[in-house]
Amino acid sequence: MVRWEPGAKGRLQAAALDLYVSRGYEQTTVAEIARSVGLTERTFFRHFADKREVLFSDQDVFQQAFLDGIAAAAPDASALDLIASALAVSAQPFSDERRRWSRQRQAVIVANPALQERELLKLAALASAVADHIRDRGVPEPTATLAAHSCVTVFGVAFTQWIADGETRSLTELENEALAELARLAPTPVTSEQSSLGLSR
Amino acid sequence: MVRWEPGAKGRLQAAALDLYVSRGYEQTTVAEIARSVGLTERTFFRHFADKREVLFSDQDVFQQAFLDGIAAAAPDASALDLIASALAVSAQPFSDERRRWSRQRQAVIVANPALQERELLKLAALASAVADHIRDRGVPEPTATLAAHSCVTVFGVAFTQWIADGETRSLTELENEALAELARLAPTPVTSEQSSLGLSR
DNA sequence: CATCGCCATGTCAGTCGCTGCCGTCAGTAG
DNA sequence: CTACTGACGGCAGCGACTGACATGGCGATG
Numbered sequence: 264m265v266r267w268e269p270g271a272k273g274r275l276q277a278a279a280l281d282l283y284v285s286r287g288y289e290q291t292t293v294a295e296i297a298r299s300v301g302l303t304e305r306t307f308f309r310h311f312a313d314k315r316e317v318l319f320s321d322q323d324v325f326q327q328a329f330l331d332g333i334a335a336a337a338p339d340a341s342a343l344d345l346i347a348s349a350l351a352v353s354a355q356p357f358s359d360e361r362r363r364w365s366r367q368r369q370a371v372i373v374a375n376p377a378l379q380e381r382e383l384l385k386l387a388a389l390a391s392a393v394a395d396h397i398r399d400r401g402v403p404e405p406t407a408t409l410a411a412h413s414c415v416t417v418f419g420v421a422f423t424q425w426i427a428d429g430e431t432r433s434l435t436e437l438e439n440e441a442l443a444e445l446a447r448l449a450p451t452p453v454t455s456e457q458s459s460l461g462l463s464r
Numbered sequence: 465m466v467r468w469e470p471g472a473k474g475r476l477q478a479a480a481l482d483l484y485v486s487r488g489y490e491q492t493t494v495a496e497i498a499r500s501v502g503l504t505e506r507t508f509f510r511h512f513a514d515k516r517e518v519l520f521s522d523q524d525v526f527q528q529a530f531l532d533g534i535a536a537a538a539p540d541a542s543a544l545d546l547i548a549s550a551l552a553v554s555a556q557p558f559s560d561e562r563r564r565w566s567r568q569r570q571a572v573i574v575a576n577p578a579l580q581e582r583e584l585l586k587l588a589a590l591a592s593a594v595a596d597h598i599r600d601r602g603v604p605e606p607t608a609t610l611a612a613h614s615c616v617t618v619f620g621v622a623f624t625q626w627i628a629d630g631e632t633r634s635l636t637e638l639e640n641e642a643l644a645e646l647a648r649l650a651p652t653p654v655t656s657e658q659s660s661l662g663l664s665r
Numbered sequence: 666c667a668t669c670g671c672c673a674t675g676t677c678a679g680t681c682g683c684t685g686c687c688g689t690c691a692g693t694a695g
Numbered sequence: 696c697t698a699c700t701g702a703c704g705g706c707a708g709c710g711a712c713t714g715a716c717a718t719g720g721c722g723a724t725g
Contacts, residue, residue, distance in 0.1 A: 266674085303675060376585065409617060
């Protein structure tokens with residue numbers, strides 16, 4: 264007989280989301296989450312840095328998808344091409360099945376400023392990592408940072424729509440629309456001579 | 465004889481920044497901040513919602529400057545014009561004198577993820593408010609949100625440079641450069657027919 | 666097969682952020 | 696003079712989080 268059930272971390276994540284949804288985030292105690300899956304508060308904090316992190320610990324694989332997308336872009340890709348590729352690759356795991364789960368999770372987050380803060384921090388870290396990899400592809404500053412933030416913004420805009428009630432379009436589709444809208448943000452006609460971002464660096 | 469010295473809130477803010485700088489944010493206790501200006505922990509929490517907020521409670525006047533900038537723009541201004549105006553107006557209070565204080569404050573923030581989270585939340589709120597007012601000027605979604613986030617991103621990029629060691633250019637100057645760089649982000653030549661942002665709506 | 670060490674977990678005590686409740690007392694209005 | 700208000704202090708308590716130490720299956724090792 265096993266001393267401990269396996270998958271403690273995953274069980275804690277699932278239980279936390281359940282409780283955050285049913286009782287509310289602030290009304291839920293870490294000790295409650297832990298006990299609901301047969302563990303103690305102390306063990307919770309061995310798996311997660313704090314009470315919020317239990318909803319965000321998978322963020323690193325999400326971020327890696329963005330970086331993979333950048334790496335997969337053509338060698339002569341422009342900055343806009345790079346973020347388009349990052350968006351395309353990272354959107355893959357967002358299946359229709361995941362949409363329901365995402366809605367639940369996001370509902371909890373938007374209802375709690377403390378969780379929004381954490382999400383913002385994760386997105387900022389994502390933007391920073393994306394900027395680093397864009398810079399490694401030869402795009403100079405501050406263009407790299409601007410492009411990276413635009414990438415995250417586009418994701419955010421598309422994701423919000425994807426989550427909306429009744430929305431059926433895929434995340435990829437929505438991202439492409441937002442991306443096109445971003446491209447129209449610049450009012451000055453780009454000359455054929457140069458655009459530090461438009462053409463291969 | 466007065467029962468209490470006036471300006472409790474301001475004294476708490478100054479003392480907090482001092483202690484966060486000298487001892488570090490996490491090593492500083494709220495009770496220490498309060499006692500250092502002759503008050504109690506309980507009073508601290510009457511003025512500020514939490515230990516972080518003491519560095520951010522002036523954010524609302526900062527945000528108002530952005531909104532004033534939007535209001536001051538010409539009636540036929542494009543979205544890009546609107547954010548340019550918001551940036552121009554909001555940059556006014558950032559004098560050279562303030563630069564030293566900003567450096568201190570920002571050094572504390574970048575050293576503490578908890579404070580970064582709060583700053584990100586404030587910037588997100590700023591972006592949201594800017595988006596609302598841009599939308600009120602007739603710019604549709606998702607362009608309004610995209611433009612608002614770009615506005616905040618440009619501010620962030622410029623502010624980071626403004627804070628850098630040895631930097632002497634004004635914030636306005638740096639913002640204009642970043643804004644120009646953003647405008648070059650779009651690679652697709654804008655047709656003269658339409659750009660939902662480039663021309664007056 | 667016996668032993669050893671690893672490692673995930675439990676237990677416990679303690680600090681600190683934060684809140685509710687109530688008391689205190691100058692100033693101010695009536 | 697009285698009553699009320701506003702800014703603060705004191706106190707008790709909860710919950711998030713941490714450090715130190717104990718426990719006991721399990722695989723490796725001889």
